[in-house]
Amino acid sequence: MSAIGDILHLLITANLWQATLAAAILLLLPALGGTISERSGVVNIAMEGMMLTGAFFGVAADLAWHNPWLATGVAMLAGALMAMVHAVVSIQFRADQIVSGIAINIFAAGLTVFLINRIYGLQDVGHVDQSALLPNINVPGLDQIPFLGKVFFQQNVIVYVALVLLVLTHLVLFRTRLGLRIRAVGEHPQAADTAGINVFAIRYGAVVTSGLLSGLSGAFLAIGISNTFVPNMTDGRGYIALAAMIFGKWTPFGAFVACLIFGLGQAIYDNNSIIHISPYLLSMLPYLLTLIVLAGLVGRSIPPAADGLPYVPGSE
Amino acid sequence: MVRRLTTGLAMPLGSVLLAFVLGGLIVAATGGNPFSAYAALVCGGFGIGCAGGENPGLQISNTIVFVIPLITAGIAVALPFRAGLFNIGAEGQLLAGSIACTAIGIKFSSLPSPILLPMVLVGGMVGGALWAGVAGVLKATIGAHEVVTTIMMNYIAQWFLRYLIVGGPLQLAPGTSKSSPIGAGARLATLLPNDNSLIILGLPSSVFRVHTGLLIALAAAAGFAFLLWRTSLGYEIRAVGQSQKAARYAGISVRRTIIVTMLIAGGFAGLAGAIEIAGVDHNLTDKYFSDTTGFDAIAVALLGLGSAVGIVLAAILFGALHAGGSVMQADAGISGNLVFILQALILFSIAANFVGAIRQRIPGLGRPTALPPDLPPAAPMMTEAAAPPTEA
Numbered sequence: 001m002s003a004i005g006d007i008l009h010l011l012i013t014a015n016l017w018q019a020t021l022a023a024a025i026l027l028l029l030p031a032l033g034g035t036i037s038e039r040s041g042v043v044n045i046a047m048e049g050m051m052l053t054g055a056f057f058g059v060a061a062d063l064a065w066h067n068p069w070l071a072t073g074v075a076m077l078a079g080a081l082m083a084m085v086h087a088v089v090s091i092q093f094r095a096d097q098i099v100s101g102i103a104i105n106i107f108a109a110g111l112t113v114f115l116i117n118r119i120y121g122l123q124d125v126g127h128v129d130q131s132a133l134l135p136n137i138n139v140p141g142l143d144q145i146p147f148l149g150k151v152f153f154q155q156n157v158i159v160y161v162a163l164v165l166l167v168l169t170h171l172v173l174f175r176t177r178l179g180l181r182i183r184a185v186g187e188h189p190q191a192a193d194t195a196g197i198n199v200f201a202i203r204y205g206a207v208v209t210s211g212l213l214s215g216l217s218g219a220f221l222a223i224g225i226s227n228t229f230v231p232n233m234t235d236g237r238g239y240i241a242l243a244a245m246i247f248g249k250w251t252p253f254g255a256f257v258a259c260l261i262f263g264l265g266q267a268i269y270d271n272n273s274i275i276h277i278s279p280y281l282l283s284m285l286p287y288l289l290t291l292i293v294l295a296g297l298v299g300r301s302i303p304p305a306a307d308g309l310p311y312v313p314g315s316e
Numbered sequence: 317m318v319r320r321l322t323t324g325l326a327m328p329l330g331s332v333l334l335a336f337v338l339g340g341l342i343v344a345a346t347g348g349n350p351f352s353a354y355a356a357l358v359c360g361g362f363g364i365g366c367a368g369g370e371n372p373g374l375q376i377s378n379t380i381v382f383v384i385p386l387i388t389a390g391i392a393v394a395l396p397f398r399a400g401l402f403n404i405g406a407e408g409q410l411l412a413g414s415i416a417c418t419a420i421g422i423k424f425s426s427l428p429s430p431i432l433l434p435m436v437l438v439g440g441m442v443g444g445a446l447w448a449g450v451a452g453v454l455k456a457t458i459g460a461h462e463v464v465t466t467i468m469m470n471y472i473a474q475w476f477l478r479y480l481i482v483g484g485p486l487q488l489a490p491g492t493s494k495s496s497p498i499g500a501g502a503r504l505a506t507l508l509p510n511d512n513s514l515i516i517l518g519l520p521s522s523v524f525r526v527h528t529g530l531l532i533a534l535a536a537a538a539g540f541a542f543l544l545w546r547t548s549l550g551y552e553i554r555a556v557g558q559s560q561k562a563a564r565y566a567g568i569s570v571r572r573t574i575i576v577t578m579l580i581a582g583g584f585a586g587l588a589g590a591i592e593i594a595g596v597d598h599n600l601t602d603k604y605f606s607d608t609t610g611f612d613a614i615a616v617a618l619l620g621l622g623s624a625v626g627i628v629l630a631a632i633l634f635g636a637l638h639a640g641g642s643v644m645q646a647d648a649g650i651s652g653n654l655v656f657i658l659q660a661l662i663l664f665s666i667a668a669n670f671v672g673a674i675r676q677r678i679p680g681l682g683r684p685t686a687l688p689p690d691l692p693p694a695a696p697m698m699t700e701a702a703a704p705p706t707e708a
Contacts, residue, residue, distance in 0.1 A: 045467070085664070093668035098402055098463055102614060103663035110656025111342075117651035118346040232606070236471055246464060280479035287468040287475075291450075294460040294468075303461075 007268070014150040016267050021151060022225065023270075024256070024263030025162045029217035030241035031248070031255040032169050033210030038250060039173060040206035041186035043308040045101035046086050047214045048238025049108030054079040054218025056112040059125060059229040066132040072219040079215020080208050082108060087207040091200060094310030105238070113231045125229045134158055134224035158220040165213070170252040182206055186304035189311040199311050214238065243290035250303060262286040328619050328626070330671035332633065335661035342657060343650060353650040360643025361636025368647040373517035375639060377524040381596060383635030385410070385588035385609050387533040390616035390627040391540045392444075392585035396462075397622050398544060399577040400557040405451060405466025406585040407610025408473035409444035413586025415477060416443030417593045418486065418600045421498025432501035437532070437590050444586015445579045447473060452578025456571040462578070474605065481600050488599070495600040504528050504595035529595040534628070536584060541624035543580070553577050585610060608656075612638075615659050618666045634659065 010016050030047035037044040058075030062068055086104050090097040116125055137160070139153035173179040184192040185202045193199050221237070222229050240262055247261075248254025265286060269279045340350035358364050361379050363372025389406045396403040403409075417440035424432055447469055454460040478493075480486040486495040505528050508514065508521035516524065544550040555563040556573045564570055588609060593600065612634050619633070620626030637659070641652030665671065 045463070089664055089668045093670070093673065095664070095667035095669070098404070099614070099618065099663055099667035102404065102611065103660040103667065106611065106656050106663065107660030110653045110660060113653040114342075114651045114657060115346070117653070118348065236474075239467055239471060242464070243468065278479045278483055280475045280482065280484075283475040283478075284472050287471045291454075291465060291468050291472075294458075294465060295454055296458045296460075 010268065010271055014147045016264075016271060017147075017151040018154065019267035019270060020260065020263045022155060022159060022263075023266040024259040025159045026217055026221055026225070027237060027241045027244055027259040027262055028166060028256055029162055029220070030210070030214040030238055031244040031259055032165060032252055033213035034242055034245040035248070035250055035252060035255055036169065036173070036182070036206045036213075037210040038245065038307050039186045039304055040182045040203045041189060041304060041306040041309065041311070042087070042090055042203050042207050043097040043101065044086065044207065044210055045098060045239070045242055046082065046104035047210065047241050048234055048236065049101075049105035050079040050082045050211045050214035051218040051221070051238045051241075052105075052108045052112055052232070052234045053082050054215030055222035055233055056115065056218075056229050058215075058219035059128060059222045060115075060119070062128045062132050062223050063126055066129065068132055068134045068223055071132075071223055072134065072216065075219035075222075076212045076215040079213075079218060080211035083208050083211025083214070086211075087204050090310065091203050091207070094312065097308050097310075109232060112229070116229070116231070128223055128227045130227070132223070133227055134220065156220065156224045158216070158224050161216075162220075166252055166256055173252065183304070185311075186306055189306050189309075190315065193311075193313065199313075203311070214241075217241075240286045243286055246303075247290050247293050258290075261289065324621065327666065327669065327671050328621060328630070330674070331619070331662050331665035334665050334670060335658050338661050339654060339658045343654065348650050349648070352648045353644055353654065356644040356647040356650070357637065357640035357655075359647070360640030362640075366643075368643070370643060371517055371519055373524065374519065375643070377526040379632070379636045379639040380526045380530055381635075382638045383631045384527075384529045384533045384595070385592050386612055386616050386631035386635055387628055388536045388584045388588040388591065389609050389613035390620060390631055391536060391624075392448075392581045392583075392588070392610075393613045393617035394620065394622040394627055395540065395544070395553070395581045395584070396577055397617060398557045399553045399573060400560070401455070401574065401577060402463050403448065403451070403466055403578070403581050404463055404614060405448060405469050405610070406581075406588075406613045407607065408466065408470035409447045409582040409585035410589035410592075410607070410610045411473040411477050411604060412447035412582075413440035413444035413589030414593045414600060414604060415473075415480065415486075415589075416440050416586065417502070417590035418495050418498055421502035421593065422486070422496050425499025425502070427499065427501050429501040429503075432499060433504070433594065436498065436502045436594055437587065440586045440590020440593070441583040442586065444584070444589060445582040448578040448582025448585065449575065452575040452582075455578070456574040470610070477600065477604055481602075486600065493602040497599045498593065502594055503598055504532075504591065525596065527595040529591040532587070532591060536587065537624045537628050540584070540627075544624075549573075549576065585613070588613075612659065615663050619662060 030051055034044050034047055054075035057078035058071045061074035062071035065071065082104055086100050089095045089100045120126065134157055136155065137157050143149045143153040173182065181192065181197050181202055185197060185199050189199045221233065244255045244258035244262060247258035265282055269282050340354065343350040343353050355365060359366035359370055360375055363375035366372060389410055392406040392409060393403050417436040420439040421436045424435065450469060451462045451465040454465050455462045481495045482493045488494050488496045506524065507526045507528055507530060508524050510522050512520040512522060514521040544553065552568045552573045555566060555568055556570055560570050616627055616630040616634055620630035637655045641655040644650050644654065645652045
């Protein structure tokens, strides 16, 4: 009983919801990336690797130049380069997109530790100065609103950026010609091609965008929330983002709701000194919930029709 | 026949070669010496040409210890490939197997070996089978994609394992992150006499960790080949992998075949986990938090082209890479993580059939009939294989 009481008590603190939103944003960025990529018909389970690569190069750049904005740009570029590999292999060479995704994740895990070893020796990577971290920004005035001010207007700069990107992704996907093209390519590439849409260009763009967003999330993790890089620091978040994408039925706001649920779990986990449930059991929740959604208990989750199918021009 | 054989081998061998060349370039680009790195890797993996005073016998023994679970886990990925299913959940199934093995091995620790050893091994297989069965049932009944469900099951197994041995019911003592050891009767014997009477290559035979799990793994490979090619179930699995529609017309229950395939695959992965506990570690430790055997198994299955012999050969390669990684770190100062880079490059190369692309561009090599060698059907996401099977 006391555990339930403790959770209820925790749920009315602004700190918890502030942490929930931050944790959700960390997942939202790669989930948006995955959504865009899969809407265009390219299965992407490589967010984990792209995020990890972004985190590493973000820290490396920030240590070198002491500029979080430049470092974030480098992180996004690194994520995009990994995405480009996935794009070339799965669009150009029509490889199995799941194998390619797994390979990206293994490659990223290996490469980051390999590079730590080459660049920093066997020591720690080192810590980024407080002044070179992505800053928290309190929105003047609004941050003084009781409860909501702390939750929504005392956040890291990336949180605001991500919320804008969320709305933008939704608008682009469902309210613009480009979005229509992306979805057409993901549902029926042959028809899209006939209608004069460049299937390859749309898919390349979508996959690279997923890399940019995952890299941004990696930067947020490494030089926003943390201040250093440790091996495998993404710790499955790219896969939780994948789960959020499915949970959200391949829509940006659906993914955001899923991220909030998973983020709440993370925030409770981080405040576990108050409650007495094993944090490890709590960590299973995102995956269990996604299985339940997949099992059709909360409505079916159906991917875009051409998701995962390489496009061969001229094929039926 | 010879040409078919060489065409079939060109892809895996070429992929490995390509990966090593690219890996060497990465080493060179970061200021390392790829030749000394690879020399140390060969020494660590096969005990050949060791410069740092390593004992060749010990290195080979280490490699075999890595190879054993890779064979059975590789089968766990290869068998579903044949049915058009992509099992990336071998890792979770392996962990489920090692958890079941450990729990049984602790609970019944006083039982004698002839009873307890089969119990823990079968228990591990059942654990892995149940774990994979979830994905199989979800696929067969609702059409939930097995790639996604097995990813979820991987993470559920990982966190469940942490719960069990960090503060949970299997924890040895507060503050530790390991379980109690399994009973003596639950352990697999080492292959060599476990005393100091026999000296091999200057070392007492008790230091060689190679264990009798090797025989189980080889038997599993033979069993896999038999199942696939000599039984009606194997025929059904292959038929479903070729075309669900055709299989259905032939009277095969697609749903049943999918579930049974996943159960058997999970059993093989669970066996890998049980063998690791019974043969090597004797308890669950935090080593299993970062275990990658189930993911390596994907590379093993693909590189081995889904055949039993291929899987054993590919497992030897990856086992040698893993065993060699630590020697490379010590002797050549190159991070053992290069092994993961090589593994990823091999996967890219196989998946994209770079070798085939290169062959087609070199005159004389690329014959007009040079079709891609027969890959196991790597379950495309939304083809017929992924749609919910409907049965009349």
